[in-house]
Amino acid sequence: AQSVTQLDSHVSVSEGTPVLLRCNYSSSYSPSLFWYVQHPNKGLQLLLKYTSAATLVKGINGFEAEFKKSETSFHLTKPSAHMSDAAEYFCVVTPYNNNDMRFGAGTRLTVKP
Amino acid sequence: DTAVSQTPKYLVTQMGNDKSIKCEQNLGHDTMYWYKQDSKKFLKIMFSYNNKELIINETVPNRFSPKSPDKAHLNLHINSLELGDSAVYFCASSPRTGAVTEAFFGQGTRLTVV
Numbered sequence: 001a002q003s004v005t006q007l008d009s010h011v012s013v014s015e016g017t018p019v020l021l022r023c024n025y026s027s028s029y030s031p032s033l034f035w036y037v038q039h040p041n042k043g044l045q046l047l048l049k050y051t052s053a054a055t056l057v058k059g060i061n062g063f064e065a066e067f068k069k070s071e072t073s074f075h076l077t078k079p080s081a082h083m084s085d086a087a088e089y090f091c092v093v094t095p096y097n098n099n100d101m102r103f104g105a106g107t108r109l110t111v112k113p
Numbered sequence: 114d115t116a117v118s119q120t121p122k123y124l125v126t127q128m129g130n131d132k133s134i135k136c137e138q139n140l141g142h143d144t145m146y147w148y149k150q151d152s153k154k155f156l157k158i159m160f161s162y163n164n165k166e167l168i169i170n171e172t173v174p175n176r177f178s179p180k181s182p183d184k185a186h187l188n189l190h191i192n193s194l195e196l197g198d199s200a201v202y203f204c205a206s207s208p209r210t211g212a213v214t215e216a217f218f219g220q221g222t223r224l225t226v227v
Contacts, residue, residue: 034215038154043203044218088154100169101146101205101216103156 002027002093006104014112019063019078021107023091026072033074034092035065038106044090050074061085086111116140119204119219126194127227134189134222136204144168145187146216147179148203156203162187194226 007022025031033050048059055067065076074091091104117138126132138145146169147159161169165181176192191198201223207216 032214036218043220044205046215046217049215090156100161101158103148103158106154106156108154 002029002031002095002100002102004091004093004102004104006089006091006107008107009105010108010110012110012112013081015083016080019076019081019085019109021076021089021091021109023065023074023076023104024072025074025091025093027093027095029095032094033065033067034094034101035059035063035074035076036090036092036103038088038090040087047076047089081109081111083111083113085109117204117206117217117219119202119222121222122220123223123225125225125227128194128196130194131190131192132194132224133191134202134204134224136187136189136219138185138204138206138217140206140208140217141185142206142208142217143184144207145181145184146205146207147187147189148205150201150203150221152200160187160189191224196226199224199226 004025035047036044037047038044047063048057050057050067058064063078065074067074089107092101094101120135144163146161148156150156159173160179162181164184178190180188201221203221204219205216208214
């Protein structure tokens with residue numbers, strides 16, 4: 001079985017400072033990993049996804065994540081936060097056949113002026 | 114064009130009623146899902162269908178019954194609605210391939226049971 005743990009339920013940063021949202025996973029299979037973002041009262045939008053081609057994955061809006069197998073982690077980062085980044089972020093793991101997506105509990109990102 | 118569309122967007126109903134939420138995807142995907150998001154934003158998979166066949170059926174009350182008339186549609190019917198059913202329900206779809214691919218989500222249906 002696979003699962004994800006998002007280590008922080010809430011992260012608060014100042015505009016222009018770096019963002020780090022942490023995610024650890026467990027999977028019996030070679031996993032697929034994703035980060036999704038949900039803005040208030042909106043649906044879920046894909047930020048980035050991990051393929052086995054590269055451990056450092058670049059996504060939309062300046063976000064990136066690094067897959068570290070030894071640490072079973074897939075942390076999301078952004079060098080400089082923008083006010084529009086304030087949202088809920090979800091880390092997701094699936095087995096290779098992509099039929100069983102498991103979401104983390106989410107991390108709420110607040111960006112202060 | 115909306116890739117995954119759900120109707121209605123908002124649904125307010127009384128306890129004990131029966132209601133349906135419809136979902137359609139125009140992406141040609143084989144797999145469709147229903148997720149429930151509770152008030153704490155936690156997303157939990159309810160059902161997964163692949164090409165009209167039920168693949169995943171999590172521990173969900175049997176008052177919830179998915180129906181897939183074809184692979185582009187996955188509707189959710191709920192009988193005898195309870196207060197605890199209030200949540201946002203998301204439909205999603207993804208290709209069924211061996212490659213790494215993401216799921217595409219609808220905008221959600223906010224169900225309020227009063």
